[in-house]
Structures are given as C-alpha cells and as structure tokens.
Amino acid sequence: MxxxxxxxxxxxxxxxxxxxxxxxxxxxxxxxxxxxxxxxxxxxxxxxxxxxxxxxxxxxxxxxxxxxxxxxxxxxxxxxxxxxxxxxxxxxxxxxxxxxxxxxxxxxxxxxxxxxxxxxxxxxxxxxxxxxxxxxxxxxxxxxxxxxxxxxxxxxxxxxxxxxxxxxxxxxxxxxxxxxxxxxxxxxxxxxxxxxxxxxxxxxxxxxxxxxxxxxxxxxxxxxxxxxxxxxxxxxxxxxxxxxxxxxNNLNIIMKVLTVITIIMTIPNIIFGFYGMNITGNDLPFAYWWWVPVVISIGGCIGAWIYMKRKDLL
Structure with missing residues (x-):
C-alpha cells in the first residue's frame, strides 16, 4: 500500500x-x-x-x-x-x-x-x-x-x-x-x-x-x-x-500428608494381618472375639494421628 x-x-x-x-x-x-x-x-x-x-x-x-x-x-x-x-x-x-x-x-x-x-x-x-x-x-x-x-x-x-x-x-x-x-x-x-x-x-x-x-x-x-x-x-x-x-512447597505438603495417611493406614493392615495368619486360634489373644482387632486398629490409628499432630507432622 x-x-x-x-x-x-x-x-x-x-x-x-x-x-x-x-x-x-x-x-x-x-x-x-x-x-x-x-x-x-x-x-x-x-x-x-x-x-x-x-x-x-x-x-x-x-x-x-x-x-x-x-x-x-x-x-x-x-x-x-x-x-x-x-x-x-x-x-x-x-x-x-x-x-x-x-x-x-x-x-x-x-x-x-x-x-x-x-x-x-x-x-x-x-x-x-x-x-x-x-x-x-x-x-x-x-x-x-x-x-x-x-x-x-x-x-x-x-x-x-x-x-x-x-x-x-x-x-x-x-x-x-x-x-x-x-x-x-x-x-x-x-x-x-x-x-x-x-x-x-x-x-x-x-x-x-x-x-x-x-x-x-x-x-x-x-x-x-x-x-x-x-x-x-x-x-x-x-x-x-x-x-x-x-x-x-505445595508438592512437599501433599507428599507429607500422603505419607502420614499411608503410615496410619498401615496399622490396621498389620493387626488384621496377625489375625489372618494360618495358625490355631489359641496362639493369638482374643482370637474368637472379632471386635477386638477392630478396636485395637481404631485405637492404634487414633494414637498415631495424635502423636503426629503433636509433632506437627499434619
């Protein structure tokens, strides 16, 4: 133009x-x-x-x-x-x-x-x-x-x-x-x-x-x-x-939370793993009370959560 x-x-x-x-x-x-x-x-x-x-x-x-x-x-x-x-x-x-x-x-x-x-x-x-x-x-x-x-x-x-x-x-x-x-x-x-x-x-x-x-x-x-x-x-x-x-920093926070959740969820797996072993019932405490491992698992999870909360891990 x-x-x-x-x-x-x-x-x-x-x-x-x-x-x-x-x-x-x-x-x-x-x-x-x-x-x-x-x-x-x-x-x-x-x-x-x-x-x-x-x-x-x-x-x-x-x-x-x-x-x-x-x-x-x-x-x-x-x-x-x-x-x-x-x-x-x-x-x-x-x-x-x-x-x-x-x-x-x-x-x-x-x-x-x-x-x-x-x-x-x-x-x-x-x-x-x-x-x-x-x-x-x-x-x-x-x-x-x-x-x-x-x-x-x-x-x-x-x-x-x-x-x-x-x-x-x-x-x-x-x-x-x-x-x-x-x-x-x-x-x-x-x-x-x-x-x-x-x-x-x-x-x-x-x-x-x-x-x-x-x-x-x-x-x-x-x-x-x-x-x-x-x-x-x-x-x-x-x-x-x-x-x-x-x-x-956000990624580190996410990884920390996931790690804590993984640790807490490991406690029930350990406890139920004991009661799921192929052994006779007399060898495990409270072997015939099904609610006992449930209570132990819940208590372990709560205890772990309180501990990590006090240590400022959450």
Missing amino acids: IEYFKSDARLLSPLYEFEPGCWVNLVRPTSEEITHVLATTGVEEDFLRAALDPEESSRVELEEDQTLLIVDIPTLEESNVEQDESKIFGTLPMGIIVLPNTVITVCLQDTTVLRGIAQNKVRDIHTAMRTRFVLQILLRVAGLFLRNLRMIERDFTKIERRLYDSLKNEELIQLLGLSKSLVYFSASLKGNEVTMEKMLRGRILKLYEDDRDLLEDALIEIRQAIEMAGIYSSILAGTMDAYASVVS
Whole structure:
C-alpha cells in the first residue's frame, strides 16, 4: 500500500500522487509499488528494501544526499493460549528515508505510530520540515514503547493476583510471554537509543535548536522505557522464582500428608494381618472375639494421628 500526505494549514491531506515536500508511507509494499516509488522519488533501492527484513536491527546509513534511519517499533502479537487476556508484544523494524524533497516511511505493518499522524492526531505536522517530521515520528515511537510497557505491567499485575490461587500452567505460560516481550523491548530500545544518540551529534541530519530539544525529549523517553523494561524484567523474574518455590512447597505438603495417611493406614493392615495368619486360634489373644482387632486398629490409628499432630507432622 502506498499513501501520500502533505501538510496544509497544519493538517495532513492525502494526495493521489507524489509531490515534492510530501510524505510517502509504504505498508508492506508489493514489487510494483516499490518500482513505482523508485521511479518517482529516486530513492536507493537498498534503503527501500532494508526495513522489509523483519530481522533488520536499528541503525543509521548515509548515501550522498539520502539518509536511512531504521528504528524498532512495538507490535502486538497473537497469544497461543486460548482465552488469554494478557498480550504478547514483539518488535518490528520501521525505515525512515530522508530525501532532499520528501520523507519515506516503510514498514511491514500498519502501525499506530504512523496511522495516528496520518489521521491528524498529532499537532503541528509539517511534511516539508523533514528533520522535525522525522523527530516527531521518533517521539511517537518512544511514547508507544512506554504505553505498551504500562500495558505489560497491568497484565502482570492481573496474572500475579490469581497466580498463587490457581497455580495452573496457563498463568506460567502468560508470564513467559510477558518475559519474552520485555526481552524484545529491551534489545530494541537499546538499539533505538544508540541511533538517536548518533542523530543528536548533528552529523546525520541538520538539527536546529527546536529540533535538538525534540530529539532530547525522545531520548529521555527511550531511556525511561529502558529503565522500566529492566525493572519489570527483574520483578517478573522474582515472581517466577517465587511461583516455583510455592509449587515445590505445595508438592512437599501433599507428599507429607500422603505419607502420614499411608503410615496410619498401615496399622490396621498389620493387626488384621496377625489375625489372618494360618495358625490355631489359641496362639493369638482374643482370637474368637472379632471386635477386638477392630478396636485395637481404631485405637492404634487414633494414637498415631495424635502423636503426629503433636509433632506437627499434619
């Protein structure tokens, strides 16, 4: 999909074809669309295809008067657990190509970062001011990371509340999914931080004073997101360790109870085993009183239960 937008009176208006000073948005473009953009804008083909590789890492590349920025953005993935209320997040590369007369964005998915800009949810967008427009995109990427981290924290709190009551595999799988999301976020955020720090030096894009302030704001949010991801990862790791300890402790309690029950049930077996031996009745006490072994068995069981209760074995 190809979309063209151009700012007019601080609002973005869609265009039907390319114009100098516009913003070109590519979402999972086809080969024909890539060929069309190459012919109309003169962008480097390697730059255009770089962000279409889902394994591409965050980086900056310069080629004559063209600049390629690749940053990772958070995406929502589908959960493999049925009726799973928590969310699993991943990251996806997004390419931002700055040309002398336009800005091109390339991504494999239609993200809320760019869709919000296209729907005029961001104020003071000027597509002709290429550097400022790129920095506004980066600021929205940082904000999206922070929002998704807060969503992870809320999902973690919900799971934690029912974790120690249910002790089911579903909760453990959900925690593993959140842990996986935090690992992806941490790696992507650190890559984005390095890319923005390179931009802050002013060698990649010419920065004016307002642009520098905007980039510093984006860097602050990225670093805050890195710190939040680290804190949440530590809390999640501690919770999973506690979960394992609770499961192990519950198993020990169950085994202890079963052992006590087995010991108590052994007493009647021993007593009735004596009276069931193939010997003459005169050799056993009370051999002809059937209720005697029953009483002895019951008394032995009660005595064993009292003893174990006093020893705190139950």
